[in-house]
Amino acid sequence: MSHLFSELSLKDVRLKNRIAVSPMCQYSAVDGLPSDWHLVHLGARAIGGAGLIVAEATAVSPDGRITPGCTGLWNDAQAEAWRPITRFIEAEGAVPGIQIAHAGRKASASRPWQGDAHLDPDHPEAWQPLAPSSLAFGGSLPRVPQAMTLQEIERVRADFVASARRALDSGFKWLVLHFAHGYLAQSFFSPLANQRTDEYGGSFENRSRFILETLAAVREVWPEQWPLTARLGVLDYVPGEQPLEESIELVRRMQAGGLDLVDVSLGFNTPDVSRVPWGEHGFLAPIAARIRREVGIPTAMSWNIREPRAADALIAGGELDLLMLGKAILGDPHWPYRAALALDRAAPYALLSEQYAWWLKQQ
Ligand SMILES: Cc1cc2nc3c(=O)[nH]c(=O)nc-3n(C[C@H](O)[C@H](O)[C@H](O)COP(=O)(O)O)c2cc1C
Numbered sequence: 220m221s222h223l224f225s226e227l228s229l230k231d232v233r234l235k236n237r238i239a240v241s242p243m244c245q246y247s248a249v250d251g252l253p254s255d256w257h258l259v260h261l262g263a264r265a266i267g268g269a270g271l272i273v274a275e276a277t278a279v280s281p282d283g284r285i286t287p288g289c290t291g292l293w294n295d296a297q298a299e300a301w302r303p304i305t306r307f308i309e310a311e312g313a314v315p316g317i318q319i320a321h322a323g324r325k326a327s328a329s330r331p332w333q334g335d336a337h338l339d340p341d342h343p344e345a346w347q348p349l350a351p352s353s354l355a356f357g358g359s360l361p362r363v364p365q366a367m368t369l370q371e372i373e374r375v376r377a378d379f380v381a382s383a384r385r386a387l388d389s390g391f392k393w394l395v396l397h398f399a400h401g402y403l404a405q406s407f408f409s410p411l412a413n414q415r416t417d418e419y420g421g422s423f424e425n426r427s428r429f430i431l432e433t434l435a436a437v438r439e440v441w442p443e444q445w446p447l448t449a450r451l452g453v454l455d456y457v458p459g460e461q462p463l464e465e466s467i468e469l470v471r472r473m474q475a476g477g478l479d480l481v482d483v484s485l486g487f488n489t490p491d492v493s494r495v496p497w498g499e500h501g502f503l504a505p506i507a508a509r510i511r512r513e514v515g516i517p518t519a520m521s522w523n524i525r526e527p528r529a530a531d532a533l534i535a536g537g538e539l540d541l542l543m544l545g546k547a548i549l550g551d552p553h554w555p556y557r558a559a560l561a562l563d564r565a566a567p568y569a570l571l572s573e574q575y576a577w578w579l580k581q582q
Contacts, residue, residue, distance in 0.1 A: 221562040222534040223527065227270070227541060229479055229517065231444040232314055232392055234270035234541070236570075237534050238555045241521045241543035242318040242395065242450075244275040244289060246330040251278060251291025252300045261304055264548060265311035268555035268570030271541070272308050274301070276320040276397050277386075279378035283321035283403070286330050287344040292319060293378065298385035305390030311572060316393030318450065319382045321375055323403030324350035324364035324412070337362045349375075350406055351413040351420060351429075358490030372419065375403065376433050383437045392445045396434060399452035401487040404430050408469065409452075411460055411488040423465050430469065431476055438477035446479040448519070452486035453506055456494040460486065467510055474516045482519040482543055483507040497522075500529040501538075508538040519543050527558035 227234040240261070247256045253274070261272050278284040278291045291297050305315035322328075326348040327338050336359035338345035349371060350364035367375070379396070386394055398404040406412035407429035413420045419428050434449065441447045451473075453466035470481050483503050485495065496502045500523060507518040521543035524530050530542050548554045559567035568576040 221531050221559075223531040223542065224559060224563060224566060225534075229446045232446055234314055235312060236268070236270040236555065237541050238269045238548075238558070239271035239316075239519065239541050239543050240264045240269050240273055240548055241545040242273045242275045242397075243545060243549060244285065246286050246288035248288055248290040251281070251284070251289065251293065251297050253290050253297070253304060254300075257290065258304050258307060262307045262311070263552040265308040265313040266572055266575075267548070267552035268559070269313055269544070269548065271314045271316055271393060273316040273318055273393065273395055273543075274304070274391075276318050276322075276402070277382070279319050279321050279382040280375065282326060282346055282349060283375070283378070285322040285325060286328050288330055289322075292317075292382040292385045292389075295385070298389045301386075301389035301391070309390070314393055315391050316395060317386050317389075317391045318395035318397050319379060319386065320397035321378070321403035322348070323401070323406050324348045324354070324356050324362070325360055325401055327362065328360060335359055350403065351415050354412060354414060356401065356412075356488075356490065360490075366415070369417070372429065376429075376436050379433050380436045380440055383441050387441065387445075394437070394441055394445065394447050395482065396437065396447075396449040398430050399450040399482075399484040399486070401452070401489075404433060405452045405486060406488060409455065409460060409486055409488040411455060411457065411486075423461070423468070426461070427469050427472065431472055434473055434476050434478060447477060448480040448482060449473060449478055450482040450484050452484050452488070453503075453510075455486035455488050456496070457489050457491055460488070463506065467513060470510055470516060471514045474514055478516065480517040480519060480540065481510060482521075483510060483539075484521065500524055500526065501533055504533055504538040508536075511537070511539065517541070521545050527561045530558070531562055
């Protein structure tokens, strides 16, 4: 039996395998409402056999969207609209998860295929981005964000809590806090984006505060029995960023604050990604393994993993517990079935619904 297809139990959730659909924005919502597109996009990947399906970065407030097409959980109509999606995913034997997020200084942008840049401030759909400091990201995101007041920090924390409650109402059983990719929480942690001089900036303690307080507030409303996880940007690979040891210490404190798993990812606090060692097959694996070993917390990871044997080896080698698949499963919803065929010919049909399995077994 392959390692990729071994079960993973975390709290009261049991994943049938170690393959998760990584959160992937579809930029296809209107007023933050998920639609038939989201049902079919996520549902197809549940049919395809992934153990965990994580819905895209879903904004905790309208100003937390990356683009006008991002999904939300800031009102009850949105919570209602997610319900058929979680129902379908569960009926297919997968676990429904969702990532909640605030886009910070990267907010108010166009969809990738419509420019992937900040909307002009005069655009009818544009809004004022918020951030720890009034420091622009740069590149195609040149807008100078508004530095948040303490009241605004409190408001966004409360928005995370309200969205977590709604995620629960919608039937999600796995919550991912988006603390990566240069969005709001990540930009509080990164000295590349945070130049505050109050209790939310400067020292490691202060830069960690927004993340730890948000986690603690969400922990109070998210039930103990369902996993509370986070995607954390641990490195940007640019001069002037926090040392990796700080990111590891932050994970340690997050675990003490009730985090059940960390998805190790990149910072993306700068448009300069030239030093990221992209390579092939999981360049973040040594860091995920180190965090898993030193902190003793289950880890997940994505980035450039496409080949089943390489994925299986990462799980077998104890480097991570869960594979977050992005583009490979975007291109092929049946990646898990094909991986099962490649790794373990006896089990592949068990991944499929009987509507498909019966026929494919006859081949
Ligand atoms: C279309 C698309 C949308 C994405 N949206 C999100 C997102 O909402 N949240 C997130 O944390 N990462 C997002 N990502 C990053 C993926 O989750 C994943 O980590 C990344 O693509 C690397 O994995 P891969 O090499 O398997 O694609 C997105 C990636 C793609 C391709």
